[in-house]
Amino acid sequence: MILSRRPDLERFLARPDPQVRAAVIYGRDMGVVRERAAQLARSVTEDPEDPFNVAVLTEGDLSGDEGRLEGELAAQSLMGGRRLVRLRLGGERAASEKLAVEALGRLLSGELNPEAFFLVEAGALGRDSALRRAAEKAEGCAVIPCYEDEAGDIARMTREALAKDGVGLNAEALALFVSRLPHERGVARREIERLALFLGPGSGVTAGPKDLETFLGVEPEASLAGAASDAFGGRLAEAQAGLRRAAQEGLSGPGAVRALGQHLGRLRRTLTLARNGAGLQEAAKASGVFWKDEREFLRQARSWSLENLDGITADVLAADRACKTARAPDALIAERLALQIAARARRLGL
Known part of the structure; x- marks a missing residue:
């Protein structure tokens, strides 16, 4: 599901469809990406800063620990409520994108925690991006391209x-x-x-x-x-x-x-x-x-x-x-x- 029209996007960010269990937000303007990701995170979980229910990962966290991402998505919430796993991509993403694609597929197929929400924040993803292609085809994943603001x-x-x-x-x-x-x-x-x-x-x-x-x-x-x-x-x-x-x-x-x-x-x-x-x-x-x-x-x-x-x-x-x-x-x-x-x-x- 690609969300590019402003009314559709604003409705989703305010109240995500319960059937959507993952989102990929990307674009050249990282300020817009971060802002929309933060808004979605607040809608997905009561407290985006809760260390028990929310995990925030970067490419550095995945380097040398390829199982870390799927481990976080498989983990159960310790305090109840929906678990949120945020992955922030930047720079050279080939290896991290591959791990994200694999984790996305396993989550949406029901192999990992069904109560987990996977939120990916990335820079510009070209049409040849494996992550973008996988997310656009996946059922239960929202894709939000972020364009530079107009005047x-x-x-x-x-x-x-x-x-x-x-x-x-x-x-x-x-x-x-x-x-x-x-x-x-x-x-x-x-x-x-x-x-x-x-x-x-x-x-x-x-x-x-x-x-x-x-x-x-x-x-x-x-x-x-x-x-x-x-x-x-x-x-x-x-x-x-x-x-x-x-x-x-x-x-x-x-x-x-x-x-x-x-x-x-x-x-x-x-x-x-x-x-x-x-x-x-x-x-x-x-x-x-x-x-x-x-x-x-x-x-x-x-x-x-x-x-x-x-x-x-x-x-x-x-x-x-x-x-x-x-x-x-x-x-x-x-x-x-x-x-x-x-x-x-x-x-x-x-």
Whole structure:
């Protein structure tokens, strides 16, 4: 059973089908994987921290002890209640995946503890993954692929989290904040928490873009936003330097590609609105352009056309796909994309 639609997934995480005795949650965004696994664990057992009913294993625990996983799944609960066995996979998984596949098969065939629930948390599992194939075919196993959050997902998460602290952002500030956030769920949540502290929990503040200037000015993601602007502005050396500075701040190649794609999206929306009759400055504001960046953005918007941007879109999509390939040189892919964009911008006279 593959759960990818949000309503189905949320129902399952809140109240798992009693016939489901295992789940494999996987994806590139380990923050989303961990969050959904924690939610499912709370639904499966009363206390996910109970050492008598819950076993948490890693690949290191299985190294040199191949029977450990099946032993935990065969063990009976000492205190009553459903037993939960969590396996966290990461890195090179060939040997651990094989053990997980074997344990999954034995559990679902009734050879191990029928009251045990097997929860696997893994990174990106390709179509050739033995664990993914086995889980998708197995009766009584839920498979939950986790994709990177879209801007709308992050905006909703931001609104909900800030509302709990009694603060908020207006539409323009929310668009600006979301555009600067990484799409990795765990990092995004930490940044939202920092923003709530910045605004003052319980203060009732609804902040605008200018209120965020100090906060965003120290964000590492500002390096990526600046590099993207430099690329579309035809500044090759500055774009390259910005990407390398962002890499030193811990931001990966996929994040850089997203920043370039987001800048492309803002230019496209601005030019589309302008083509439909809006003033260019008005269109830029509607596209979420920060007021401090407006002058440079408008300079670019006057030189780029929708047709020129169409030629860039394919390059951005290709770079995004390349970054999702195992062991891809993410930083080099992003840097090459930025230089390609900067070179085109130069040919447009920027």
